[in-house]
Amino acid sequence: MKLRFFGSSLVSSYWNGAATYYRGLLKALAAHGVDVVFYEPDAYQRQQFRDIADPDWARVVVYPASAAGWQRALDEAARDADLLVKASGVGVFDRELEIAVPEAVRPGAISAWWDVDAPATLDAVAANPEDHLRAAVPRYDIVFTYGGGDPVVDAYMALGARACVPIYNAVDPETHHPVPARDEWRCDLGFLGNRLPDREARVEDFFLAAAAHLPERSFLLGGAGWEDKPMPANVRRLGHVGSVDHNAFFCSSVATLNVNRASMARYGFSPPTRIFEAAGAGACLITDRWDGIDQFLEPDREILVAESGAEVASLLAALDETRARAIGAAGRARVLAAHTYAHRARQVLDRLGVRSVGREAAE
Template identity: 55%
Template sequence: MKIFAFGSSIVSSYWNGAATYYRGCYKYLARRGHSVTFAEPDAYGRQQHRDSGDFSYVESVVYRPTIDVAAMLERAAEADVVVKHSGIGADDELLEALVSEMGAERPVFFWDVDSPATLARMRANAGDPFRQAVPKFDAILSYGGGPASRDGYLQFGARAYYSIYNGLDLETHHPVDPDAALRCDVAFLGNRLPDREARVEELFLRAAELASGASFILGGEGWGDKALPKNVRWIGHVPTDDHNRVNCSAGMVMNINRASMADSGFSPPTRVFEVAGAGACLLCDDWPGIDDCFEPGTEILVIRRAEDVVQALRKYDEKARKKIGTAFRERALRDHTYDLRAAQAEHAFIESLERRSGVERAFPTAERVEQPA
């Protein structure tokens, strides 16, 4: 199967939290025998901050925003299926309209990496053109959002909906030797975003103030002018190929979802699975559906306020943290690999192709919910 996908970037994680997700899904789709072309705009300095790594499993095409859109659509027309990812950051509205119209000739998919935000946008604006595009796609794929995301898309006329969660690629996220320069009690990697900052202030920064004798590392863009406690060290952007060193050097690693994702729930971000691959002990903010992925108290530690972080630092010694991290990794390897996610995406594509030809077949490993007639 020839797959053509429009996305933010597969070669750069700079201001692009979806990079790991794209890489995992498309690498393992390629290993299942599919040909993948991934088109990304030259925008936001991402091409100037490309990650090291082998991305030869896809044909990576970098295009000029707006100027090269027509040429990219001509190339996409040669594929068996065409995917438009959300949040590219350049020509999104144009691509959503034009890719949805390509559905007259071939299956087209909208693959959402931030469904709560997309749905909120449509609900807030009755004139949002994406409202008219949703029913034209063969299916909506989403990396999270659970029942709220599914029901929201069905209300906007989606033909079918599939959940394709983030996952673990053990080839890229795995245990490494700790780096003395990155040793700390708690590490958090995340860009500064309005939808997450208040949660970072409570769970990470206030926890650092309360645990003044502990050391904290903050990674990610945008924090340069933020007032930080004295025991918090900001290390700036951390490329994905350095995440293992950070995860394996910290006593505990923290995950903090954006507020929209936390409210909808069922949205485990890439960071969760990267930490799992490293076998590190995770302090995870609370959201609905987290226990569908990992067992709180045994495989992860759930935190709801700064005091929970302080208590975890006191309660769990190095041996206990290692035990939790090991169980965390084993569960991810069993239930949450990108090989499994790629199989689910493949099922979505094949099922949509068969639906067009009048063939129905159930795939138990892929969630699909069609809009009632």
């Protein structure tokens, strides 16, 4: 199968939280014999902040961030695609691509809308009767999302989707695994996430308020956009942390915090990539509460769950390194057993009725 995929970036995680999702899933699909070409625009300085070189399991096409650029790229991609994908949040000419992709597929090929932020997308569509996706979604052969469970599936079916299948985030064990801690990053609680409008207030509550509750403890904040944000004195800022350093970030703290964006928490069943990446590294996870957590990790044994920043502080105050290591080990065992990108790739191929022909089929 020839997969041609339009996304934000495969080679850079700079202002691009979906990068590791793309990498893990497409790498796993390639192991099943899928021929992957990833199309990304030259935008937002992502090419200047690459985390990885072009991988050997995919061809990366960087096209100019212009009207002519995306049109030429789509013409090339559609020429031989068996599966032509437009992901949400490419960043430039999204509307134009989302309208054009279903019309561009050759006869017998499949078009897919792949929503990597379904809760936010669906909220935006619900608020705008003129949103172009109302007309575009029914023209795609299938909608994939990276989370959302039944609430997202029901909402997409109500928009006229022919089919909607959540393909959740997962872990690539070759990429996310335990590594030695970095002394300069040692802390009691780390949080890694860019500053985004529908996340900021929740970070204030679950991370910054927790730091204020525990002035004697150390907190480490990684991610872009936080430079001018007022912080308690016990919070250190790292700025952008490239994906090559994520394992060290997760392994240098007693615990790692996950904070879902507001829309993701409201819909539930939307574990972000950081959940599986941190668990794969063996980190002790503390997360804000959202519906569906226990579908992925068992509360109190594989992950700790908090209702507020005060509860984060309480959990952290009671957490010693022995228990933190035990929770991290249990979480890692769970994701390796049930939540790898190999599992997710098989789900995609089964849904499309595609037989494996690559390395995974032979094992």
